[in-house]
Amino acid sequence: MAEDRPDKRRQRRAQTRRRLLEAGLELMGRRGIVACKVEEITRAAGVGKGTFFTHFAGKESFVAELVGLVLDDLARRVRPVGLAPSDAEARLAGVGAVHLRFFQLRPQAAALLTEACRLAGGEGGEGIRRRLERHVELVAEMLAPAAASLGWPAERVRELALMLIATSVGFFWFGTPLELGRDTPAALLDRLGRALARGLAGVRRE
Amino acid sequence: MAEDRPDKRRQRRAQTRRRLLEAGLELMGRRGIVACKVEEITRAAGVGKGTFFTHFAGKESFVAELVGLVLDDLARRVRPVGLAPSDAEARLAGVGAVHLRFFQLRPQAAALLTEACRLAGGEGGEGIRRRLERHVELVAEMLAPAAASLGWPAERVRELALMLIATSVGFFWFGTPLELGRDTPAALLDRLGRALARGLAGVRRE
Amino acid sequence: MAEDRPDKRRQRRAQTRRRLLEAGLELMGRRGIVACKVEEITRAAGVGKGTFFTHFAGKESFVAELVGLVLDDLARRVRPVGLAPSDAEARLAGVGAVHLRFFQLRPQAAALLTEACRLAGGEGGEGIRRRLERHVELVAEMLAPAAASLGWPAERVRELALMLIATSVGFFWFGTPLELGRDTPAALLDRLGRALARGLAGVRRE
Amino acid sequence: MAEDRPDKRRQRRAQTRRRLLEAGLELMGRRGIVACKVEEITRAAGVGKGTFFTHFAGKESFVAELVGLVLDDLARRVRPVGLAPSDAEARLAGVGAVHLRFFQLRPQAAALLTEACRLAGGEGGEGIRRRLERHVELVAEMLAPAAASLGWPAERVRELALMLIATSVGFFWFGTPLELGRDTPAALLDRLGRALARGLAGVRRE
DNA sequence: CATGAATGAGTTTTCATTCAT
DNA sequence: TATGAATGAAAACTCATTCAT
Numbered sequence A, B, C, D: 001m002a003e004d005r006p007d008k009r010r011q012r013r014a015q016t017r018r019r020l021l022e023a024g025l026e027l028m029g030r031r032g033i034v035a036c037k038v039e040e041i042t043r044a045a046g047v048g049k050g051t052f053f054t055h056f057a058g059k060e061s062f063v064a065e066l067v068g069l070v071l072d073d074l075a076r077r078v079r080p081v082g083l084a085p086s087d088a089e090a091r092l093a094g095v096g097a098v099h100l101r102f103f104q105l106r107p108q109a110a111a112l113l114t115e116a117c118r119l120a121g122g123e124g125g126e127g128i129r130r131r132l133e134r135h136v137e138l139v140a141e142m143l144a145p146a147a148a149s150l151g152w153p154a155e156r157v158r159e160l161a162l163m164l165i166a167t168s169v170g171f172f173w174f175g176t177p178l179e180l181g182r183d184t185p186a187a188l189l190d191r192l193g194r195a196l197a198r199g200l201a202g203v204r205r206e
Numbered sequence E: 001c002a003t004g005a006a007t008g009a010g011t012t013t014t015c016a017t018t019c020a021t
Numbered sequence F: 001t002a003t004g005a006a007t008g009a010a011a012a013c014t015c016a017t018t019c020a021t
Helices: A006-031 A038-045 A049-055 A059-083 A088-105 A107-121 A126-149 A154-178 A186-201 B006-031 B038-045 B049-055 B059-083 B088-105 B107-121 B126-149 B154-178 B186-201 C006-031 C038-045 C049-055 C059-083 C088-105 C107-121 C126-149 C154-178 C186-201 D006-031 D038-045 D049-055 D059-083 D088-105 D107-121 D126-149 D154-178 D186-201
Strands: none
Touching (some): A006 A038, A059 A126, A154 B107, B006 B038, B059 B126, B088 B154, C006 C038, C059 C088, C088 C186, C126 D154, C154 D107, C154 D126, D006 D038, D006 D107, D038 D049, D088 D107, D088 D126
């Protein structure tokens, strides 16, 4: 009823949207995309069920947006590693470490990406698929120099990138029910990241 | 009460069961555990809907059984690698390669394990969780010697194993919608496996 | 496999039939006609599921038979009361007491009749309905003299009979979940029966 | 969050609920609780199938509510009888007559109570059981004085009450398929009630 | 005749989405 | 714009009944 200025309204609306996305990431990551009902999300966000659909076209596009947010966040942390001048292995180790730490702190994000990947395959999942592809591309570009210098086919760098990403996401996805990963000390996680990097960096014809 | 041909009957029944499991693995792996309706499975297996429920307590225990079959199959291929006398790195590379090739040939298996992992977390999923744990244990035991010799904490070997498994499953899970992995030449896949192994084998305090 | 003489076979078959009916009365009375599955009955009777259908046309006709058995049993106990020379009230009291005692000892019978009454209304329930009608008729005939001498319309005696029956069945049907009736001392039950009889016997224009 | 017309909405909703309950009583009473599908009820109420489940937790709790309504209605008619100053027998006759007339006019109510009694026994049926118990208690309290003055054990008055209730419900339950009771003239029904009352009131050690 | 494997019609319940207020 | 009541498609699961052995 409050007749605020349009600015305030828009601000409120943006905040609601953010709250929905936050609640969604938390709940969908924890309980699963399918198991998590829209109503749970709106309840957690403190708004009516209908509001959800004024902000998003549907559950699927909500997930797509969530995936976008997660990968944007991740990309923001990964990119600096690529900018710092360093040798191929170090850069790779950095990318690996960033990924591992990112998902250790955000197991819901790992869960969301994993489950969203199913949607990416079906129809209507182009958005998610493209977003995933973009992230693979980003990582691939960072690995390209190293790959080139090691005789790894240039057109296959994306496989290298995929492996790195899959490893870090999968580690926490499979780790969660087994109660592994969550409490792995950061130091060990880094060693793991470096080891992985060293291995991938050393991928070469023998 | 003695049957005329109890064998024939039992044999037929066993065959039906096998057909259901095969169809289930194929369909659930391709279209997703949730998306795949029981009726689709029975139709694919050429039996009536009700038959499914005379063989399995429900969809969930069906998945649990499927997970068991997949991991049994995988374990059967992995174990020999551990028996052959070889240095830590070679053994690790072998385990990695076996996993990668296994899931490259069976992307539905990768998909099934990935999605089943969600069930493993919820209630009623103890069976699946235990089966997953057992496989991690198996791989962990094969990695133990290498880990020990490299100063990796013995009680953390399961994390090493988890990473190896997560990598190979995740690679094909995330690869599928991105159309990556499926056509990766076996040679490259082996290099990838070896690289990974070399990295993990070289995990060390620096 | 045993090639017994036809007599023995027939005897065995009759025994199986009896066992099925006994198990059916017990289980259906306790857990409800609908809730009680055919397989439970056959399991309790120690035979295969298919055997049930070689003895009865289906679940419904099985119930009909059960109703028949119960009412035959009841009628056998009621009839003597009508034969003994006695005044209207005493006879009525006797009939009431027999009914009450019968169902106190056989709450499953009360349950069965109550639920079967639903079937009696639907199509295919003519058998049950006719059997119920016959019992009402039997009791009505025993009440007729009393009614006549009291100015109760002769064509309405069946209502008197119905009330007596409904009371005794209903008492234990409703009593069971409320834990009433089962432990009511026989003496009190008799007083109740007599009271009821005296009341009904005294039905008169005032 | 404040609605424009929360009243109108709430009113509409309440009306829908009422329509569902009415349709439910009618249909379940006529065709049976189990035989009556939820969809029939919603169709009769002119709403969508899903609406049913926004109003009631499930079929069982719907029945529980229906039982509550019926017994509330009945109690409302019975209570005045207890308040009017009158001797034990007259009061008893009144209670009996009210019950009989109530169920004569509402055979579906008799049917519903009868069938609901099965649910009262199973788990999840505590609500129904408690409601039934309460009604027995109500009637028992009205019979207590009469019982006391007649030497009927005070702790057994509930059995007296149960008998009265069982009689009136059972009369119409069993009467329906036999086409008895529905057309019994009110005068006769009253005589029956009085007779019953006189009988029960006269229950005494002889 | 006895058996139990197979069957599929039938029912409850869930939940994303729509839309009147 | 926000809301929550209404919706109905969809899916798991049950169980009486059939029938090959």
